[in-house]
Amino acid sequence: QSALTQPASVSGSPGQSITISCTGTSSDVGTYKRVSWYQQHPATAPELIIYEDTKRPSGVSSRFSGSKSGTTASLTISGLQPEDEADYYCCSFATTNTLFGGGTKVTVL
Amino acid sequence: QVQLQESGPGLVKPSETPSLTCTVSGGSISGYYWSWIRQPLGKGLEWIASISYGGDTNYNPSLRSRVSISLDSSKNQFSLKLRSVTAADTAVFYCAREIRRGSGNYASFFYYNYLDVWGQGTTVIVSS
Numbered sequence: 701q702s703a704l705t706q707p708a709s710v711s712g713s714p715g716q717s718i719t720i721s722c723t724g725t726s727s728d729v730g731t732y733k734r735v736s737w738y739q740q741h742p743a744t745a746p747e748l749i750i751y752e753d754t755k756r757p758s759g760v761s762s763r764f765s766g767s768k769s770g771t772t773a774s775l776t777i778s779g780l781q782p783e784d785e786a787d788y789y790c791c792s793f794a795t796t797n798t799l800f801g802g803g804t805k806v807t808v809l
Numbered sequence: 810q811v812q813l814q815e816s817g818p819g820l821v822k823p824s825e826t827p828s829l830t831c832t833v834s835g836g837s838i839s840g841y842y843w844s845w846i847r848q849p850l851g852k853g854l855e856w857i858a859s860i861s862y863g864g865d866t867n868y869n870p871s872l873r874s875r876v877s878i879s880l881d882s883s884k885n886q887f888s889l890k891l892r893s894v895t896a897a898d899t900a901v902f903y904c905a906r907e908i909r910r911g912s913g914n915y916a917s918f919f920y921y922n923y924l925d926v927w928g929q930g931t932t933v934i935v936s937s
Contacts, residue, residue: 703853733912733919733921734910734912734921734923736922736923736924738854738924744929745903745927745928745929745930746846746854746903746924746927747927748923748924748925748927751908751923751925752921752923757925789853789854791854791923791924792921793909793919793920793921793922796867797856797867797869797870798844798856798859798867798907798922799856800846800853800854800855800856801853802853803853803854
C-alpha cells in the first residue's frame with residue numbers, strides 16, 4: 701500500500717486556525733478505520749496527539765482536533781501558537797500494515 | 810508511566826545484520842502490540858514491523874524479506890534484526906507501544922491501531 705497523502709507544508713499566523721488533510725483509500729482511511737495523528741518537534745520522538753479519528757490523549761491541548769469524512773482525515777490546530785511549529789503525521793492501519801502519511805511541516809509565521 | 814528505551818549498534822558496515830532492542834519499563838509487555846518505526850534523516854516515518862505479546866507478527870511488505878521482530882517477555886524487551894543493510898537503511902529507529910482494537914459489525918469488521926508511547930530513538934548509520 702502507498703503512504704497516506706498529506707500536504708508538504710501548511711503555515712499560519714499566531715492565533716489563526718489551520719487544517720492538515722490526510723487522504724487515503726477505503727482500505728486504510730475508510731469506514732470503521734481509525735486515524736491517528738502525531739506531532740514531532742526537531743530531534744525528538746513523535747508524540748500521539750489524536751487517536752481514533754477525534755480523541756485526544758490526556759495532556760494534549762484542546763486546540764488540537766481531528767475529524768474524518770470519507771477517505772480524508774483532518775487535523776485542525778486552533779489558536780496557532782509558536783510551539784505548534786513541528787512536523788505532523790497521520791497514520792492508519794490497512795489489513796495488517798501500519799501506514800504513515802508523508803508528513804506536514806507546520807510553520808508559524 | 811510506561812517508558813521505552815532503544816539500544817543499538819550505532820555504526821554498522823554494509824551487508825551486516827544489526828540488532829536493535831527496546832526495553833519496556835514501568836509496565837508489562839503483555840497485552841499489547843509492540844512496533845518498530847524508522848525515520849531517515851530529514852525524511853518521514855516508516856513503519857517496519859509489529860509483534861504482539863502472543864507472538865503475532867506483521868511486517869512492512871517492502872522490508873519483509875530483510876527484517877525479523879521478536880519478543881522476550883522475561884526481559885520485558887522486544888527486538889528487531891535488519892539483514893543485509895545498505896546506506897539506505899541509515900535512520901533513527903524508534904520503538905513504540907501499539908494499541909490495536911477492532912471496529913465494525915458482523916458484515917464489516919476492521920482492526921485499527923495507534924502508537925501511544927514512543928522511545929526516544931536510536932540512530933543506526935550504515936557506512937564502510
